[in-house]
Amino acid sequence: MAIADLANPSRFLNLANRVIPWLGGLTVIVFALAISRAMNAPDDYQQGATVKIMYLHVPGAWLGMLGWGLMTVAALGTLVWRHPLADVTAKAAAPIGAAFTFMCLVTGSLWGRPMWGTYWVWDARLTSVLVLFLLYLGVIALWRTVEEPSRAARAAAILTLVGALDLPIIKFSVDWWNTLHQPASVLRLGAPTIDPSILIPLLISALAFTLLFAVLLLAAMRNEILRRRVRTLRLLQASTTS
Amino acid sequence: MNALSAMLARDLRVAVRVGGGALIGVLFFLVVVTLTPLALGPDLALLQRIGPAILWLAALLANLLALDRLFAADHEDGSLDLILTGRAPLELVVAVKGLAQWLTTGLPLVIATPPIGLFLNLDAKAEGTLVLTLLVGTPGLTFIGLIGAALAVTLRRGGLLVAVLVLPLTVPVLIFGVAAANAAVMGPVPFGTPFTILCALTLASLVVGPFAAAAALRQEME
Numbered sequence: 495m496a497i498a499d500l501a502n503p504s505r506f507l508n509l510a511n512r513v514i515p516w517l518g519g520l521t522v523i524v525f526a527l528a529i530s531r532a533m534n535a536p537d538d539y540q541q542g543a544t545v546k547i548m549y550l551h552v553p554g555a556w557l558g559m560l561g562w563g564l565m566t567v568a569a570l571g572t573l574v575w576r577h578p579l580a581d582v583t584a585k586a587a588a589p590i591g592a593a594f595t596f597m598c599l600v601t602g603s604l605w606g607r608p609m610w611g612t613y614w615v616w617d618a619r620l621t622s623v624l625v626l627f628l629l630y631l632g633v634i635a636l637w638r639t640v641e642e643p644s645r646a647a648r649a650a651a652i653l654t655l656v657g658a659l660d661l662p663i664i665k666f667s668v669d670w671w672n673t674l675h676q677p678a679s680v681l682r683l684g685a686p687t688i689d690p691s692i693l694i695p696l697l698i699s700a701l702a703f704t705l706l707f708a709v710l711l712l713a714a715m716r717n718e719i720l721r722r723r724v725r726t727l728r729l730l731q732a733s734t735t736s
Numbered sequence: 737m738n739a740l741s742a743m744l745a746r747d748l749r750v751a752v753r754v755g756g757g758a759l760i761g762v763l764f765f766l767v768v769v770t771l772t773p774l775a776l777g778p779d780l781a782l783l784q785r786i787g788p789a790i791l792w793l794a795a796l797l798a799n800l801l802a803l804d805r806l807f808a809a810d811h812e813d814g815s816l817d818l819i820l821t822g823r824a825p826l827e828l829v830v831a832v833k834g835l836a837q838w839l840t841t842g843l844p845l846v847i848a849t850p851p852i853g854l855f856l857n858l859d860a861k862a863e864g865t866l867v868l869t870l871l872v873g874t875p876g877l878t879f880i881g882l883i884g885a886a887l888a889v890t891l892r893r894g895g896l897l898v899a900v901l902v903l904p905l906t907v908p909v910l911i912f913g914v915a916a917a918n919a920a921v922m923g924p925v926p927f928g929t930p931f932t933i934l935c936a937l938t939l940a941s942l943v944v945g946p947f948a949a950a951a952a953l954r955q956e957m958e
Binding site for chain 2: 573625663
């Protein structure tokens with residue numbers, strides 16, 4: 495099936511209905527694996543057991559940024575190709591991405607307390623992630639303020655594209671500025687600086703959360719399509735009865 | 737070009753004649769600066785240290801005040817439809833409206849900064865660099881604000897939404913504006929480093945702002 499076929503919402507619904515149970519099951523299995531590997535991973539020689547917070551914190555950060563990246567692609571789809579599923583994707587991804595960003599901020603804050611001695615510092619990485627979270631909330635507010643879905647989609651798409659300028663700032667904030675947050679240790683030029691005994695559980699955990707993201711996104715898109723159908727039916731009903 | 741200069745003259749005239757004109761923003765600026773020492777206590781050394789930050793924040797908020805009427809007023813009296821169907825490129829018209837907006841809200845703030853800075857115990861050097869950073873930074877704030885103003889043009893409760901949408905985008909301008917103002921007084925970074933980044937941010941927003949705002953207006957008025 496080509497991507498173009500999925501432009502038809504009914505076909506997408508069929509596919510989503512078939513894929514969601516399998517993908518959900520796979521997510522549960524990978525999560526079980528990730529939890530067992532994370533529990534058995536060695537403690538850090540300096541940070542002790544608190545290093546396990548990383549298995550939540552890092553996937554949260556990645557997926558928070560991935561969510562906005564996805565919305566950016568969807569925004570192009572909305573503005574350039576007027577793809578009917580693009581605005582559904584963008585709308586469904588916003589709350590999920592916001593939730594993962596929030597998870598990143600909360601776990602990072604709890605991790606910072608024992609390690610840095612404070613819940614929060616105003617350094618570049620933390621500030622730019624907080625700004626990303628605020629941008630997410632702004633986009634969600636915009637979606638909820640404009641009543642008609644297609645107009646809301648185009649307004650949100652423009653805001654998404656402008657907000658995408660924050661993503662490179664987040665990624666490179668630890669390189670451009672001297673921050674308390676540690677520099678990139680996995681996605682960097684050259685080999686990762688994390689020992690494999692911790693890196694592999696981290697990657698499995700990231701995979702588990704990515705699958706969770708995909709399942710939630712598909713389910714949210716399905717709900718959004720159904721919600722729009724209900725809205726259309728209601729409008730139709732109102733116009734015929736009056 | 738003629739349509740654009742007519743647009744500029746019209747916007748300036750409307751801004752000066754309606755509702756107190758440019759001075760209302762300066763008045764707001766003055767009120768915010770007056771309230772801050774009342775909240776913090778009249779410690780002159782502390783005020784001198786955080787003065788540039790207070791003035792920058794006040795400028796940011798004053799700039800926000802006028803934004804939600806920028807396109808909404810034109811939308812209500814129908815002139816926005818005329819602009820959209822007119823022959824002048826929408827991006828340029830939006831840029832001209834941004835320029836008029838800056839001339840009537842941003843520039844008066846910059847001019848009012850030296851006397852208001854006296855309330856915060858700023859010395860001559862701090863005042864000078866602050867005026868320079870505001871002069872460079874406020875056009876950036878206005879042109880970023882254009883995007884929010886254009887997005888919220890047809891909304892009923894636009895004002896609050898404009899603030900929520902625009903403020904996160906202005907974070908870099910605020911950071912480097914205050915950093916440059918502080919660097920000149922306290923160091924250790926040379927003034928030029930944050931100041932050139934501030935210039936770059938403003939130049940980038942002069943380009944991105946009109947295009948994004950014009951795109952938003954086209955989408956909303958379809």
